[in-house]
Structures are given as structure tokens and as C-alpha cells.
Amino acid sequence: MDSVTQAALGAAVAAVVAGKKSSPKILLAGAALGTIPDLDVLIGYGDPVSDMVKHRGFSHSLFIMLPFSWLLAQAWQQWRPSRFSFTQLWLLIAACLITHPLLDAFTSYGTQLLWPFDISFAVSSIFIIDPLYTIPLLVVIFASLFWREKMAKLCGIGLAISTVYLAWSVIALQLIESRVEGDLAGTALENKPVFIAPTPVNTVLWRVVVLDGDTYWEGLTSLLDKDNTIDFIAKPRGEWLLNEKPKRLLMLEKFSDQFVRYQQIDDKLIVTDLRLGMAEYLPFSFAFAQESNNDEWKMLSPEKMEEKRVRPKHLPALWLRLLGNQNINANLCHIKECPDDLNSLL
Structure with missing residues (x-):
């Protein structure tokens, strides 16, 4: 999906995981974490075909994101101790990172969730840019900046709406397949x-x-x-x-x-x-x-x-x-x- 969508998804997920500890800084951190997997576009593999095929590879692998999230949590705790326990912090980081490739897997491009195994997942139920998925997330994130005491609840509602729409896309695909x-x-x-x-x-x-x-x-x-x-x-x-x-x-x-x-x-x-x-x-x-x-x-x-x-x-x-x-x-x-x-x- 596009970067705006992934950032919005990361922010909403971070707020939901943080719960009552949610804040604008949590939203910002979640948005940043949600875009990290796509930084592999900065890597050049030597030619345009390799760049295309190897995108959504190691940086989208669940086998990489889980230990990477643990390392990030360790580094954050050492650098700047937070209100979160290590387990809570790891869960927040892991959730923001992992939901990125999971969402990508619903597009047609192909996502290597199990890299280094050569298996690509592509449900093909949603286009790489779909406002009906993204707008609910953006609306609740914006609203939560004004009702901070309800930040986690609002982001949970937006996440639920977008998830229902994603589920609808799979149903629509099945109808078309039939x-x-x-x-x-x-x-x-x-x-x-x-x-x-x-x-x-x-x-x-x-x-x-x-x-x-x-x-x-x-x-x-x-x-x-x-x-x-x-x-x-x-x-x-x-x-x-x-x-x-x-x-x-x-x-x-x-x-x-x-x-x-x-x-x-x-x-x-x-x-x-x-x-x-x-x-x-x-x-x-x-x-x-x-x-x-x-x-x-x-x-x-x-x-x-x-x-x-x-x-x-x-x-x-x-x-x-x-x-x-x-x-x-x-x-x-x-x-x-x-x-x-x-x-x-x-």
C-alpha cells in the first residue's frame, strides 16, 4: 500500500496497543514504524527488474520483523527508558512493523512474508491506493488529537472500520471469482x-x-x-x-x-x-x-x-x-x- 496508508495504519495500531498511554508522540512513532519496511526501496539491486522483484522481500518478512522489533525495543529502552514495560514496548513496535507487510499481502504485487523462503503472498483484493481503507484511519487520528483522552478508542474504531472494509474486499474478490x-x-x-x-x-x-x-x-x-x-x-x-x-x-x-x-x-x-x-x-x-x-x-x-x-x-x-x-x-x-x-x- 502507499506510504500515507501505512503511516496511518502504524499510528492507529500504536495508539490501540498503547491504550491509556497513547499520546501524539505515540502516533508519530507508530507512523514512523509503519513506514520502515518500505525503506528497502532505497536499496539498489543492480537493475530495475531485480529492484521490482526483490522489493517487499527481507524487509517484509515476519522472520525478520519479529527479531528486529525486539532489537528496536532493546535499543529504545537503553537509550530512553519509557513508561512502557519492555514487553509492552516490544508488542507496540512489533504490531506496527508486522501490520505493514500483512496489509501489503492483500494487494496484487506480492509480499514475501516468509522470506528467505521463496514464497510470495498476493491476495489481490485491494488496490495499492484505496481511499476507503485509508480515510477512516486519517479521520480518527486527526480527531484523536483533539480528544486525547479518547485517542486509543477512536483509533480502535477507525482500525475496525478499515479492517471491515478489507474483509469486504476479500468477499468481493470471491464474488468476482465465482x-x-x-x-x-x-x-x-x-x-x-x-x-x-x-x-x-x-x-x-x-x-x-x-x-x-x-x-x-x-x-x-x-x-x-x-x-x-x-x-x-x-x-x-x-x-x-x-x-x-x-x-x-x-x-x-x-x-x-x-x-x-x-x-x-x-x-x-x-x-x-x-x-x-x-x-x-x-x-x-x-x-x-x-x-x-x-x-x-x-x-x-x-x-x-x-x-x-x-x-x-x-x-x-x-x-x-x-x-x-x-x-x-x-x-x-x-x-x-x-x-x-x-x-x-x-
């Missing part, structure tokens, strides 16, 4: 790899991507749709043109669970992570090879490509689609109605 499963049943896409994630800043409109060999199908479906039929559009997924795949490409494929697109653009081979973003606004694209004048390919150290910026004119259409206006999909083709020349699905 809809997608039913829509693909009996088609050539049944049992194909499927990726589902919420579109930006909401849990109502969802993006669905289905892999189908050198093609992928992308569609949108809203919980407010009157018709559960999902309209998909077929897009070329491409394939890797060279005989061997470099180590960084294998790393990206594994990280994205094979949801990648291969393209030759001008003289470069580009690989794009299909999970993050939507339509043509996919921010994680990397050049892995370049063609020389004599038609030979030269491997590159991965280069991150410039991102396409979302055009404001598209936002109203996205909002209408969220509200269940399926006419926005008029230019798409449902897999059960596509002509044979579109991948001969049926």
Missing part, C-alpha cells in the same frame, strides 16, 4: 490461468486477465453489472524470440506467475508484467534485448521503459463502467460470441 468461473465454463478458456484484481481506488470494478497461449484476454466486470456476462478483448501476448532466456527474465516470469507479454518494439524486445495496471497502462515494462544493424540480438541489462500516463478523458468512462454501464464494453467481444477468426476459441 462470476468469472461461471462465465468461462464451457469455453476454450475454462481452466486457463486467470488473474483478477480491483481497478484503481475501488473494490467494485474488477479487471480479469486470462492467459491463452500467445494470446491473453482482458475484461472488466463490476459488482453493479445487471448482466454477469463478462466482455473480453483478445490481445497478442507474443513469445520470447530468442533461444535462451536471461536470468532476470526468468525472475520476472516467476514473480508475475507467467502473466507477462512479449513484444518487439522498434529494435527492442520488451517484456511487460500484465498484472499491474490495466488496458495499455501497464507500468512495469522492461527491455531485455536490442537488435543490431546486422539483425543480431544483443542482451541488455534490463531497462525500464517509460510509462504511459492515464489520459483524463478516459476516467469518466471508467467511472460509468464501475456503476454498471456495460455499454462501455461495446467495442469488446465476448468469448462465447466471437467469430472463428479470433483465436478459434469455440
Whole structure:
């Protein structure tokens, strides 16, 4: 999640753990602790793919955060003895640190909660920025500065509201998963790899991507749709043109669970992570090879490509689609109605 959300979460958690000992300083300390795991972005791993894949690694591991919180508690007690017992202080620090990666695990990016074991968790039920999760936390934190005697209680209420919303996001994901499963049943896409994630800043409109060999199908479906039929559009997924795949490409494929697109653009081979973003606004694209004048390919150290910026004119259409206006999909083709020349699905 974004830094503002993580800071707000850390502050609220700190106030709840501190209870009657809560104060503005506790809120500030909790906010700072809540952002510590993301400081791994300051570490350079040598190339953009490694930086992307290894983010949310060791600094988000429960195996690291627990002993690290103990060390921080020890250091704090030695440097500046507080009103808290060591156990209380350790609990407060650990809670602020651990809730950060646990929240991150609900996004699509992938969080290595059990690092150094190569296991990534990604529930994909909430977008990395979602005001409906963050605003309740910010409101109660601001209010608690005026009603300090109720600081812990207010922060507990905000935390409860945000947690209920997070639980709702999981329920919404399950509803969409059931809809997608039913829509693909009996088609050539049944049992194909499927990726589902919420579109930006909401849990109502969802993006669905289905892999189908050198093609992928992308569609949108809203919980407010009157018709559960999902309209998909077929897009070329491409394939890797060279005989061997470099180590960084294998790393990206594994990280994205094979949801990648291969393209030759001008003289470069580009690989794009299909999970993050939507339509043509996919921010994680990397050049892995370049063609020389004599038609030979030269491997590159991965280069991150410039991102396409979302055009404001598209936002109203996205909002209408969220509200269940399926006419926005008029230019798409449902897999059960596509002509044979579109991948001969049926």
C-alpha cells in the first residue's frame, strides 16, 4: 500500500496497543514504524527488474520483523527508558512493523512474508491506493488529537472500520471469482490461468486477465453489472524470440506467475508484467534485448521503459463502467460470441 496508508495504519495500531498511554508522540512513532519496511526501496539491486522483484522481500518478512522489533525495543529502552514495560514496548513496535507487510499481502504485487523462503503472498483484493481503507484511519487520528483522552478508542474504531472494509474486499474478490468461473465454463478458456484484481481506488470494478497461449484476454466486470456476462478483448501476448532466456527474465516470469507479454518494439524486445495496471497502462515494462544493424540480438541489462500516463478523458468512462454501464464494453467481444477468426476459441 502507499506510504500515507501505512503511516496511518502504524499510528492507529500504536495508539490501540498503547491504550491509556497513547499520546501524539505515540502516533508519530507508530507512523514512523509503519513506514520502515518500505525503506528497502532505497536499496539498489543492480537493475530495475531485480529492484521490482526483490522489493517487499527481507524487509517484509515476519522472520525478520519479529527479531528486529525486539532489537528496536532493546535499543529504545537503553537509550530512553519509557513508561512502557519492555514487553509492552516490544508488542507496540512489533504490531506496527508486522501490520505493514500483512496489509501489503492483500494487494496484487506480492509480499514475501516468509522470506528467505521463496514464497510470495498476493491476495489481490485491494488496490495499492484505496481511499476507503485509508480515510477512516486519517479521520480518527486527526480527531484523536483533539480528544486525547479518547485517542486509543477512536483509533480502535477507525482500525475496525478499515479492517471491515478489507474483509469486504476479500468477499468481493470471491464474488468476482465465482462470476468469472461461471462465465468461462464451457469455453476454450475454462481452466486457463486467470488473474483478477480491483481497478484503481475501488473494490467494485474488477479487471480479469486470462492467459491463452500467445494470446491473453482482458475484461472488466463490476459488482453493479445487471448482466454477469463478462466482455473480453483478445490481445497478442507474443513469445520470447530468442533461444535462451536471461536470468532476470526468468525472475520476472516467476514473480508475475507467467502473466507477462512479449513484444518487439522498434529494435527492442520488451517484456511487460500484465498484472499491474490495466488496458495499455501497464507500468512495469522492461527491455531485455536490442537488435543490431546486422539483425543480431544483443542482451541488455534490463531497462525500464517509460510509462504511459492515464489520459483524463478516459476516467469518466471508467467511472460509468464501475456503476454498471456495460455499454462501455461495446467495442469488446465476448468469448462465447466471437467469430472463428479470433483465436478459434469455440
